[in-house]
Amino acid sequence: RKEVEQDPGPFNVPEGATVAFNCTYSNSASQSFFWYRQDCRKEPKLLMSVYSSGNEDGRFTAQLNRASQYISLLIRDSKLSDSATYLCVAHNAGNMLTFGGGTRLMVKP
């Protein structure tokens, strides 16, 4: 079983739609979590941190449920520029990052 699992998608949604991604992790000792965005042939870029209390940044909301070992990302009012792969990432001891397989989002006009 992978340490961080995501639905690979692709999620094809129209502009303006709301879309949600889920992620589960198996290492209960993971210290913190992040969502990264990766465009084709580019390096991953930090999108936002994920907290148990929820974290909102504009159209993006991330949530962590430690009891269920479950992480979510909600994107409201999708834009064409949101098309990318979204990586769920667990931060472990020694500053190690474990990446999920990524969820591909395609926003269509």
Added chain:
Amino acid sequence: GAVVSQHPSRVICKSGTSVKIECRSLDFQATTMFWYRQFPKKSLMLMATSNEGSKATYEQGVEKDKFLINHASLTLSTLTVTSAHPEDSSFYICSASGNRGSQPQHFGDGTRLSIL
């Protein structure tokens, strides 16, 4: 602006060539640097972790004699793919962690390696 510089961004070379990739932290001291490999439509897989002045720790399945890592200073780590073959073609990304900002790791731009 970029805090980690990776060079070169693109390499195309013949089978059997050794290729060196550099990763530099630009405005902070990177006590730890990480090297990842990413195949098309796959996620990043950690290859090795290197701490300045000590030998790199390789992940299971990664050949240390094939992928030589040197982390001689707090701002520079290099990955050398020795005697590269077509199956080594991949996207290689470095990252660095140190006392800068709140992110656990800062990523380089990546190096796309194509072995003919």
